[in-house]
Amino acid sequence: MNDRIDKILAKYFSGEATENELQELELWLAESEENDKYFLEMTALYQNISPKPASNFNADKAFSEFKKHVSSDEKVHQIKTRNRLNIRYWAAASVVLLITISALFLLNRNNEMILIAADNQVKELSFTESIEIALNQNSSIEYQKKNLNEVVLKGEAKFNINSEENQDFTVYAGKTIIKDIGTIFTVSANQEDDYIKVEVFEGEVLFYTEENAGISIKENESGIYYELSNTFELIVPNIEAGIKSDIPLDIVFNSQSLKDVVAILQGIFDVAITIENKSLENMLLTANFNYNESLDLILNVIAETLSVRVINNGDGYGITK
DSSP states (O other): OOOHHHHHHHHHTTTOOOOHHHHHHHHHHHHOOHHHHHHHHHHHHHHHHHSSHHHHHHHHHHHHHHHHHHHOOOOOOHHHHHHHHHHHHHHHHHOOOOOOOHHHHHHHHGOEEEEEEEEEHHHHHEEESSEEEOOTTTTEEETTTTTEEEEEEEEEEEEEETTTTTSSSSSEEEEEEEEESSSSEEEOOTSSSSSEEEEEEEEEEEEEEOOOOOOOOEEEEEEEETTTTEEEEEEEGGGGGOOOOOSSSSEEEEEEEHHHEEEEEEEHOOOEESSOOOGGTEEEEEEEEETOOOOOHHHHHHHHTTOOEEEOOOOEEEOOO
């Protein structure tokens, strides 16, 4: 390309091209597809190298002058190049678009999202001076660069929060929100599961969604959220035994699907329970069990209530028709 055209392009991008220069640019663009391509490349290049495009480039003025020239030019070459006009209008407009995108990028660069993932091993992070995070295998957290008090979790992680230094740390897991009140807790939010589980080792957390006020979980307690029914279950320790137990004081099912019921029992008794027929998953159960009831008794009651069969296969239980 010749220096003359480059000079005209520079003036065009700055919005200072004269009528004669716009006409010359029009003729040059009409000569070949190569010139059209060069014009588009220079448009993008100008945007990329300009340190302050919004202040140096008067896009409205440039486009106005170019449009004015095209609409008033009655020469024969205009007929030959009519099909090219849309390309050049888009090229001019693209400068405005690029500048807008650049400005938005500069304004939001500090809000960019950071992703930290653990692949095949646990990853321990000193997230901040008051927050430590241990990501389990195949888990990840995502957060805004300028906001270290909110993270989005996929998978499982343990959070250790210094309550004296941080009073407002929030974990988003699926539909749920876990708001820390100074504590150590774990969150399990695996995509293949239909529930999210929070276990608190010290302190207290609030566990809720935007539609459900949820529950408060304190030291040695656990909470489970069931996505299908949008309900929460609180699991508390067996205080009389003096040790932590996975058996709640009461196990209450209130019109909950068999799928949710199974998830609750698996969390409480730490045993595999499989629903062999998917058609059974949405059957509803209403029942109340005392904390010291055995799993076998509970499953027998469920079988009788729902007219299903429970099979003990040695490694766990299966529920079938």
